[in-house]
Amino acid sequence: MDITQKWIPFSAPRLRARAVLMPFFGVLLFLLGWQALAQWGGLPAFILPSPAQVGARFVRALAEGSLARHTGITLGEVLLGLVSGVSAGTILGYLAAKHKALEEFLAPALAASQAIPIVALAPLLVIWFGAGIFSKILVGGLIVFFPVLVNTMTGLRAVPRPLTELMRSLRASPWQILWHLEIPAALPVFLSGLKMGATLSVIGAVVGELVGANGGLGFLINLGRGQFDTALVFVATFTLAGMALLLYGAVHLLEKTLLAWQEKA
Amino acid sequence: MSTLLPPLALRVQNLSITYPDANAGLHALGPVSFEIPTRQFVCVLGPSGSGKSTLLRALAGLLPPNAGQVNFLSPTNPRIGFVFQQSNLMPWRTVLENILLPLELEGMPRDLARQKAAELVLLVGLESFENSLPRDLSGGMAQRVALARALVHDPDILLLDEPFGSLDALTRERMWAELSRIWQARQKTVLMVTHSISEALFLADRVLVFSARPGRMRLDLPIPLPRPREDEMRYTPAFGKLARQLKDAIEEDR
Numbered sequence A: 001m002d003i004t005q006k007w008i009p010f011s012a013p014r015l016r017a018r019a020v021l022m023p024f025f026g027v028l029l030f031l032l033g034w035q036a037l038a039q040w041g042g043l044p045a046f047i048l049p050s051p052a053q054v055g056a057r058f059v060r061a062l063a064e065g066s067l068a069r070h071t072g073i074t075l076g077e078v079l080l081g082l083v084s085g086v087s088a089g090t091i092l093g094y095l096a097a098k099h100k101a102l103e104e105f106l107a108p109a110l111a112a113s114q115a116i117p118i119v120a121l122a123p124l125l126v127i128w129f130g131a132g133i134f135s136k137i138l139v140g141g142l143i144v145f146f147p148v149l150v151n152t153m154t155g156l157r158a159v160p161r162p163l164t165e166l167m168r169s170l171r172a173s174p175w176q177i178l179w180h181l182e183i184p185a186a187l188p189v190f191l192s193g194l195k196m197g198a199t200l201s202v203i204g205a206v207v208g209e210l211v212g213a214n215g216g217l218g219f220l221i222n223l224g225r226g227q228f229d230t231a232l233v234f235v236a237t238f239t240l241a242g243m244a245l246l247l248y249g250a251v252h253l254l255e256k257t258l259l260a261w262q263e264k265a
Numbered sequence B: 001m002s003t004l005l006p007p008l009a010l011r012v013q014n015l016s017i018t019y020p021d022a023n024a025g026l027h028a029l030g031p032v033s034f035e036i037p038t039r040q041f042v043c044v045l046g047p048s049g050s051g052k053s054t055l056l057r058a059l060a061g062l063l064p065p066n067a068g069q070v071n072f073l074s075p076t077n078p079r080i081g082f083v084f085q086q087s088n089l090m091p092w093r094t095v096l097e098n099i100l101l102p103l104e105l106e107g108m109p110r111d112l113a114r115q116k117a118a119e120l121v122l123l124v125g126l127e128s129f130e131n132s133l134p135r136d137l138s139g140g141m142a143q144r145v146a147l148a149r150a151l152v153h154d155p156d157i158l159l160l161d162e163p164f165g166s167l168d169a170l171t172r173e174r175m176w177a178e179l180s181r182i183w184q185a186r187q188k189t190v191l192m193v194t195h196s197i198s199e200a201l202f203l204a205d206r207v208l209v210f211s212a213r214p215g216r217m218r219l220d221l222p223i224p225l226p227r228p229r230e231d232e233m234r235y236t237p238a239f240g241k242l243a244r245q246l247k248d249a250i251e252e253d254r
C-alpha cells in the first residue's frame, strides 16, 4: 500500500464540510457559553438575558409586527442612503478623475472625511433635518459617499494608458471608452469601495436613529434600553447584524459574478 | 509607367512633432517626409528616443502634428491596426472577444463580428484558445491575439511598435515567419518599428533609419532579399552587406 495516501489530510469535499461545520460549532459554543453565563452567572435578565429569552422576545416582536416595521424603516434608510451616496460618489469620482482641478477642489473635504468620523455629524444632521428618515438617509449617504468617491477616482486613474490609446486609435467615442474600457477596468477597485460602503451605510443609519428617531432598529434599541427590556435590545442588534451581513454578501456575490475573470485559476 | 506602380497607402510630408513641456517644448520628431506604397512592409530603425513611437502615434491620430501633413489613401478616417510592445489585451475579455473589439466599436452585428474574429483566430493559429482569458496565454500567444485584433477590421495600415520586443529570442523568430505569412495572406501595408537589424532584414521590403532626437530620416534602404526568407539567409553576403549599412547608419551619432 502506498504510505503517502494515509497522509493526504483533507480531500476537497472534506474541506468543504469542514468550512460549514467549524463556523456552526463556533456559534453553538458561543450560545452555550452565553446560556451558561446567563443561567448561573447570577446576572439579572435586564443585564444579560439568556439566548432562550432573546429567542422568545424575537418571536414576540415578530408576531406583534413591530420588528418587521422597524426593520423595514431601517432597511429603507440604508438602501436610500446607499443609493444616494453611491450615485453621488460615483459621479463626482468620475468627474474628479477626469478633471484635476475638481480633485484639488475636493481635496480638503476628502482629507477632513478621513480625520472626522462622519457619524460625529449625526447629531447635527438630526438637529437640522429632524427625527424622520431623511436625516438618517443623509448620514448613511455621507458615510458611503467618501469611500465610493475615492475608489471610483483611484479605479479610473488606474485604467492603463496604452489601452486608452488603443481605443482612441480605433476611433472609439468617449461613451465607448467609458463602457468598454473605463467601467470594467475600474470595477474591481470600485466594488471594494462599494463593499466598504454597504457596511458603513448600516452604521450610518443606526447612529442617526440612536441620536433621535421615531422608528427603526436604532429606535427599538433605545426603546428597549429605556424600558429595561434588554432582550429587545439584543433582538434589534442581531437583526442589524443580519442586515449588514446580507448587504455585504450581496456585494460579495456581485463581485464574484462581475470579476470572475480576475479569479486565479 | 506610373499606372504600373501600386497606389500610395500613405504620404507623410514634413511631419514634425513637439511635446509640450516646461521650456520651449521637446522636439521629438522631424521634419520627416516619406511615402509608402500599398502592401509594402516598411521597418523603422533608430536609436531609442529618436521619435519612432511618436511617429506611429501621430499616424494613428493619437498626437496632433505641429507641422506637416499625413495623408492616407482612404481620405476619410483611415482604419488603423496598432500593435504595441505589450499585448494590451483587455483581461476581462476572452481571446475571441478581444479580437472582435474593433468590429464591436464599429457597430457590426454580434454574430458577424464573432464569425470574422473566428477567421482571425484560425489565421494566427489559436483555435483551441478562443474562449481563454489573456491571463492563461503565453507572451507569444498574447501577441498573436494582439495581431489578430489589429487585423480584424481590415485596416488601411498596420502599425507595429516593437511588437516582439518583450518576447524571448526563439518565440520572436517564430513570430517573424508568422507575421510574414500573415502579411502576405492579408496583403497589408505595414509600418513596423524595431530595434533589431535582423528582424528588419527578415521582414521588410524597405528600412528607414532615424537619427537621434529630433528624429530625422537618415537612410531609406530597399531590401531586395528574395522571399521567403529563411534562417540560412543570415550567412549570405547580401544580408551581411545590408546589415552593415544599417548598423553604420544607426551608429553615425556615436
Ligand SMILES: Nc1ncnc2c1ncn2[C@@H]1O[C@H](COP(=O)(O)OP(=O)(O)O)[C@@H](O)[C@H]1O
Binding pocket: B019, B020, B026, B028, B046, B047, B048, B049, B050, B051, B052, B053, B054, B055, B213
Ligand atoms: N508623452 C510624452 N510627453 C513628453 N515627451 C515624450 C512623450 N513621449 C515621448 N516623449 C519624448 O519624445 C522623445 C521620443 O520618444 P519616442 O517616440 O518614444 O522614441 P522611440 O520610440 O524612438 O524610442 C523621447 O525623448 C521621449 O522622452
Ligand SMILES: [Mg+2]
Binding pocket: B052, B053, B054, B161
Ligand atoms: Mg518606442
